[in-house]
Amino acid sequence: MEQDVSAFLGRLAREVRPRSNQWAGLLMQRMRGELPELWEDEDLARVALSETVDHVTAFLDGLEHNRDVTRAELPPAALELARRFAEGGVPISTLLRAYRLGHVTLLELLQEEAARLTDDRQLTNDAILRLIATAFAYVDHGSEQVVTAYQEVRGRRMQRRLFLANEASRRIGTTLDTARTARELAEVGVDHFADLVTVDLLESLLRDGGPQPPTDAPLLRRIAQRSALDGSPDSPVGTGRSHTYPAESAPAEALATGRPTLLRVTTPDAPAPSTPDAPAPPAPPGPPDFGIHSVLLLPLHARGATLGLAQFARDRTASPFDDEDLLLAQEIAARAAVYIDNARRYTHEHTTALTLQRSLLPQGPVDQFAVETASRYLPSGSRAGVGGDWYDVISLSGARVALVVGDVVGRGLHAAATMGRLRTAVRAFADLDLMPDELLTHLDDVVIRLQKEEAREGAEISATCLYAVYDPATRLCSLASAGHVPPTVATPSAGSRAVDLPDLPIGPPLGLGGLPFETAQWELPEGSLLALHTDGLIQDRARDVGASLTLLSDTLAHASRSAMTPDEACERLLTRLLPERRVDDVALLVARTRALDPSHVATLHLPSDPAAVSGARRFTTETLTAWGLDELSFATELMVSELVTNAIRYGKPPVHLRLIFESTLTCEVFDTNSTAPHLRRARTFDEGGRGLLLVAQLAERWGTRHGREGKVIWAEQALAQPHLP
Template sequence: MGTDTHAFLHDLAQGLEPRADQLVDVVLQRLRRELPELWQYEDIAALAPVTVSEHVTAILDILEHRVDMAEVTTPPGGIEFARRLAEHGVQISELLRVYRLAHASLVRLFQEETDPHTAAPELINAALITLNTVGFEFIDRTAQGSVAAYQRTRDRWLQRRLIMINEASTRIGTTLDTTRTAEELADVGTDHFADLVTVDLLDSAFQEEDMERMEPATVPPVVRRVAQQSVLAGYPDSAVGTGQAHIYPEESEPARALATGQPMRHQVTASDIPTWLAASADHRRALRTLGVHSVLLVPLWARGIPLGLAQFLRHQAADPFDDEDLLLAQEIVSRAAVSIDNARRYTHERSTALTLQRSLLQHQMPEQAAVETACRYLPTGSRAGVGGDWYDVIPLSGARVALVVGDVVGRGLHASATMGRLRTAVRAFADIDLMPDDLLAHLNDVVIRLQREEGQGADEISATCLYAVYDPVSRLCSLASAGHVPPAVVTPVPSGSRVGSASRSVDFPELPIGPPLGLGGLPFETAQFELPQGSLLALFTDGLIESRARDVDAGLAVLGDVLAQAPASLEDTCDELFHALLPTRPVDDVALLVARTRVLDADHVATLDLPSDPAVVSDARKFTSDLLAAWGLEEMAFTTELMVSELVTNAIRYGKSPVQLRMILQSTLTCEVSDASSTAPHLRRAQVFDEGGRGLLLVAALAHHWGTRHNREGKVIWAEQLLPVGGNPEPGL
């Protein structure tokens, strides 16, 4: 029976050989009917007849010539067919199903052919059993090669996808710049994935103040082409130029994708190019010539907020986008969307913090006779955000001036707001004329109180501060530091001597540096030194001298070299310091304050020592009268004599010796009375029959400003008057 069976199958195969094409058509028809999704891929549809033909030919050859199954290998068409399925992301189960359907179709055809050749049931059964055995063994051996080819191709595809995702994670979002991030997305997308990538962002993405709830400002929304990249020069495949605003047509696929947040895959034919892809006839002809055939529309959404839309087009690549490509594009675009959202949030917060920072800083220096000043503030160029650096120039009583530079630890709005609170506190403490060390001690208490109010879990509040007071009468500079770098002091070299090639000597005075504000525990100390007329004081934050390219000592050396050769203009000095020390955008905020000291001429300062005797009040009045006459201010004599009488009387009656009267003429007229008592006077309302208690009330009514300041020797009560119009002589500086 075995010989008869093989002979029967031999004759059957010989008879079917001329009709092999018919067998192939039958198998293909069943495959089309059972697996219609495979025929959407043109390359697979073109390859299927070849693969089935090889399969049928091999089966007939085995039956006719009794080929040893050990010699059977997978036909080339089967290998290529498996590779194409893997490239298109078709599941491997579909490949195995193709084999099963093809085998079942052939078995059925062979069964139909056995009836006309024999009526012996035993022979038919034996032939069918042999045919099934041969067929299954053939499928088993050839499927192994196809599955191996599929897996190798699939592994390469997955590896390529992982490489692309890895590149996207490293190449997209390298900066906190919205446009640059969009450009990086377009660059990655055109690397072996798409032929054209465009990135459109909603105009409202740049204008909305509420970062948590952003909706398009118009319907349909206006978008702006912020980036695009093409494999072709000149962007013939793009209808919108970079930077141009446009609107997606209502109910179009891009508009729906942006509104719903759902990506779309769109097939394009030469006869059906949508208007949203080619608005003009010329561009439609260009796309038809290029052969654009596949488009992916992937919305840019982040944190539930629509930002824009990315489009991926193919025209040179033969394969259309499939579902796997859509998933890959989604993953890449989602990464870019988060980076773009981070960039716009950073830009918004930085802009807000910088606006707050600049609004809190001085823009116009107050007029005063003690110093000439120039200042600069430069925000950081890094992604860390705006910091809390500040400077201040505060006029004080007695023609003195306070120079302040500080640096709040941290970045962003919190640091800027803290800077504003500390700057206000410094001005309040300066207004009551505290010594530098006392002022920093009070400021330290303010920071500690703010820390307690913020509570646990909030950003730590800490800051450094340098507070200096310059007196143009005594030429004395008093300063204290709370963790802040000392200033640079530039003094003119005496005539006839030179320091190197410079005409100035630059020093960084050694002064006791207290702990940063907010730490507490250690006291602050005031250092004092005299400054010649025309000296420079440069107060700065550490961002000016620190950088990744040099250490602090090198930065101080450059700072000293620039100051030694500084031009006469303080504005130019600031520019040269920034140019020398900050060739690129700084990694930290920078505040700089440069002051040139002046000296109040002796002709505009007069002092009178007074014994502790009420009888000398008349001497003080006469001294004041004669002095005002010499200064050409006779019309102020009555008011000034009255204030001097009250202040001297109070000092003699309630203070301690020595008592001194000092008159200062600058842009205002100031009279000061000092004594050795630390007890501060205060205003009080005298009763109708009281014989005293009206002195300070009278002074407060007559003076433009008045107050008390304490020093190591006691206190000074001062009263300041405005000069009459036309009676403001230039101070002798």
């Protein structure tokens, strides 16, 4: 009976063989009907038809010659088709379903044919049972080889995708630069994945600094684009150009909805972007042998906002994008969007902080005689952001000047804003003519108060500050430091090195509280160069701080010997000391001291006797006549009379009168009583109380300056024709 079945199946195979191509067509027709998504690619369909013919032929050969089908070689086209499906991202379950469907259809056709060849039911049943067993054996044998070929390709593909994902993690976001990050996304995208990548960002994002909901046709700017192959079609929009997409186009819809889209390009005239001042240009013609056939549209989202659109296109790569490609590209684009948003936020905050900081720093030279100054502020080039470095030059009474440099710990807007508050506080305290140590004590209280105010936000405030006061009349420099590096000073008589300064006690940083500050004082020759700076000037990974300070001292000494201007000295210091990549901000203030001509400072020592007031008036008149300032004699005599009278009546001896002729005329009266006078409104029958009111009306500025031995009441008048003596 077994021989009869084998003979019958051989006969069946011979009968069917002439119709194998026809039957292969029937198998393909059924598979197309049940799995249409597999055969959209006509080239793939042709391979599938050839594979089906080979399967039918191989199966019939096994039946005709009674061979073991599990030892038969699988048709090469079957393995090729499995690899093609793997490249296209077709799930293995779908592939096996198509494989089983084709063989079941062939089995059904053979059953029908067997029933027509004989009326012997037993033979037919036995033949069908043999056919089923043989078919399943063939399917199982073929499926193993097909799955193996499929898995090999899928494994390589998954490795490529894992490599691409790792490359994206490594190569995207290396800097906090928006354009650079977009270029990195484009470069990664064309690395064994897409043939053309473009990155567009919303114009409002770049212009206003913050994302806005996209409109129907939002204005975009092409930030980056990259082609993988020479000859691939380029985008009609150049890098840096602004453009829009038509409202009904797929890119515009992807931006509006925020949904990633896999687009099959079936027409050569797909919508192209248009510039704002021109209609949409036609799609760029490609060579006749290739054209863009699939595109991934990926809205760039970060922190709930839409930033722009990235597009991945394929032209020469044969296989179109699939759903897995869309997921991979979506992951890469999502990562890039976060980096782009980080770069945007950093750039916006850095620009804002830098603008704020520059607006808070001195905007021009201060009108004063005591020193000639030059300054530089250089923000760091690191990701850390703008720091809280600052400097200032403040004109004080008596032709003196205050030189300030400080550094707020921290980065960004908070540090810049804190710097502005501290600089304002220093100026306010400087107007009180406080000693350097007293000023830093008050500034320390300000920082402690700020710490308490911002304690809820967890922000810590700390700062360093150096405050120096130079008097050109005595050439004395008084200085105190709150945790700040001391200045470097080069004098004309110091030879080849900077002057040896007296020990400067460096106090604690601002914000600690309860610890004292000390004022150091020394005399400087006229023409001395002072360099006040923040620690960013002397920080260098290639050398220690000691070596940097030595280099700073030598460079400043050379600038002094060479009679460089403060501006030239600034440039030389920055050139010699700064590394190529700064890790911190740098604030530098260079000042060259001047000295008042002794003939323009007149001092009179007065006895503690009201009769000395007339002598003070006479001394004033004679001095102003010698200086050619007769037009100021009347007002100055009145002020001197009132100030000297108050010092003799309410102060303590000794009493001194000093007149200073500089760009202004200053009257100073000294006594050893620390009590400061104040303005008050005198009643009708009061005999006194009008002196300071008179001084305030006649003087342009007036005030009190406290010192270790007493106080000075001063009044300043502007000259009719301002000039330096």
